[in-house]
Amino acid sequence: MKTASIVGAGLVGSLWAVYLTKAGYKVQLFERRPDIRKAEISAGKSINLALSTRGWKALDTVGVGDAVREIAIPMSGRIMHDLESNLTYQPYGKEGQAIYSVSRGGVNARMMDIAEATGQAEIFYNEKCVGTDLENGIVFLENSETGKKWEVKSDVVFASDGAFSAVRYNAMQKLDRFNYSQNYIEDGYREILLPANEDGSYKLDKNALHIWPRGRFMLIALPNEDGSFTCTLFMPFNGPNSFKTLTSKEAVDNFFQSTFPDFYTMMPNIADAWEDHPLSSLAIVRCYPWTHGKTALMGDAAHATVPFYGQGMNCGFEDCSVMWELMQKHNEDWPKVFEEYQQLRKPDGDGVQDLSLHNYYVMRDYVGDPKFLLQKKIEAHFSEKHPEKWLPLYSQVTFSHIRYSEAWKTGQKQDAIMKNVMAQFEDIENVWNSEAVENAILAELN
Template sequence: MSRGRDHHVAVVGGGLVGALNACFLAKRGFKVDMYEMRADIRTQEIVHGRSINLAMSYRGREALRHIGLEDEVVRNGTPMYARMIHRLDGTTRSIPYGKKDQYIMSVDRRKLNELLLTAAEKYPNVTLYFHHKFVSCDFKTGEMVFENERGERVTRKADVIIGCDGAFSSVRRQIMKNTLFNYEQTYIPHGYIELCIPPTHDDKFAMGVNYLHIWPRNEFMLIALPNKDKTYTTTLFMPFEIFEKTNTEEKLMNFFRTYFPDSINFLGEDNLKNTYMNTPALPLVSVKCHPYHVDGKGLIMGDAAHAMVPFYGQGMNAGMEDCIVLDDMLNQYNDDFTKALPAFTEMRNIDAKAICDLAMYNYIEMRQGVNSRLFILRKKLDNLLYALFPNTWIPLYTMVSFTRIRYQQCILNRQWQDQFLKRVSYGVVVGGVFLGCYLVRNKLLNEEISLLALSEWLPIHLSPLSKWFGHMWTQ
């Protein structure tokens, strides 16, 4: 640990990634100051602000394992082994995420954040500062200006400043002023409102526990994740224009009776009306930028570097994995930040952009693709090939959620899988044509049918096969 004692690092942001990063850096022996603009959530009865429920997968768990917290988080999470699809007629079907022992985990954001803050505070070389709103900094001198709860400006100093302060990062704005910075911010035309499914009257879960419940309706969807207190954090995603039109209790109930009729009993009509009518639809933003660093003096991580829409459940997991990647770079360059920070940007940027794109893609899959028979067929085919060739053929979702294969490599692997299956399907079609011709030849010889009959027979028997394969791989 002695190699890090000469470095003084400031972590701006005390959320999940900031608190976790403080633990990683403190473990290396650095002096770490963590600054959070809000109050200490461990002292708050109510934490203001609404957030989409968290689904933790392998990357996040691996980061927690590095600091010895994985087991505790797993004990307090709820495993989800499959998607439970709620059809319009009220029937359901499950779609497993992977093998029987593979699951993602529903976790409570606040409890996880509290656990990470407490873990960081246990390190003697960590100091936590709350009510410190980041205002500006000078990366060359390491001076930072904060505003405290009394509105006073205070100055602090550190050798390295790391921004883990979210999608609208103030540290990122400072980096924009100090480097040739590319920045892309995209709002999708869909927003979300969080609802809640309470326990039943006899204090039981209202639905199957170990599932992520989805009501996919093509243009919009409702999802529900289980919590330890037997509630479900339930989120309605849909275009803002539909939110704007659904602006009375009568319209709301007509909408739910039309598209989510079975959910009304779970949500409770009064609860649904009260929450929906008093909660504004919130936006969903995706952020891509480059570079993440300023020399060896500044860095952004987590949502500050790569905010994404929540539909692959990788926002938190990717941010936590950032901490592993930075730790690896510091190991590789013997705690030399002037080398480690540029290496972090080079290593992580391409993967962050890849998972941002995958998150956008998965929204279409969740609200629309899961309704398709071709989607189910592809899932079954992927799982079959995975069982036969576990080291060669890994389904995309498995790569993203149950391994630490780089996100960009996950996309490349999926592309070659698609190309392989296309070639196989074309081979089957061509083989079918030859087989059909052979059978027709025999039919001509044996039954002496006319060429006119042949021209009618081929399209009828071969067109469905070629059409099916062509449609399947353009989905």
């Protein structure tokens, strides 16, 4: 029987296991943590995530989309909360389009259940990968409870062990001519659980992603199935408005009361809950090559990114659907599959990282800038009139299968066009929806 090892049974590893069982592999997954279905999911990683079109395709291709739909909450737009507690709604896409809030643990557990139910996948917990023989497909393991060391050899090895991948660190980074970079951004994040009302109902509209944009920092909230919201505060580690200034209960209380007044009304005990989740950092990790010998990196292990486009998991899931297509194309001739996989996917890994960083700057520096908002208004107006000529960047990334690298290029081109057009009209604020502006965009496009 064909055999495969997967290091890391997180979101990508557990989905990829389902794919491999479908192809007839005997799959062994090695996971550093205990079984999340029995233990509390470890804190510090986002509790829920936004799943969008690319993720759904990868789930549906292997027939597990419906199992996730059962636990997915549609969010058709974002609701912005200003300082005076006024709400503004912005749809994410066209009528009927939405992104979906899903529980990290929920999706992970379902993928594990489905993989195991095939009878072809076995998950080993508390097994930390401590080394890899990339050429020969050998994974070296150490049990965190017993200390026992052992090794497993298989036909092919997949490393989906996350941003700080042990396979990458212990083996790939030791290779000659292996490129690697790791960059932390200035901001970190802390999660806060906004509980449900006493009767179990939601405190906020559940079919939206809520944002409290405050210039250099922001709070967001995504709904959970039990009526609660998982909220995340993104802000710099240092500086005037930073985590460094929120070190006492009093400071946290004052900060929320003055900065997020409507949130504070819903959660006046915020200062007591402040330490429930750790302060975590955010980094972009780039590397290449992604494969060597019998081993390939997938998901965050290959292309960890910052979460400002909500695409990390979606991109990792897309790795699975792409790898699957290449398996069919090359009849499981792994050297050929791996070579095409890394050549095809590396630009898209870079693309999703560029897009995520770009959105970080947009949210940080431009979201309140009237000129930027006007540009987005003109783009939306033009796109409505000429949908075949202009798909807004957000829709390209979130609601299409256009390659991330293409979307990034098109987005930059669109931005340059808009800057040129806006510079042509002194009174652009008054003529933004005029035929003259429309024609100027058409001329630039041609």
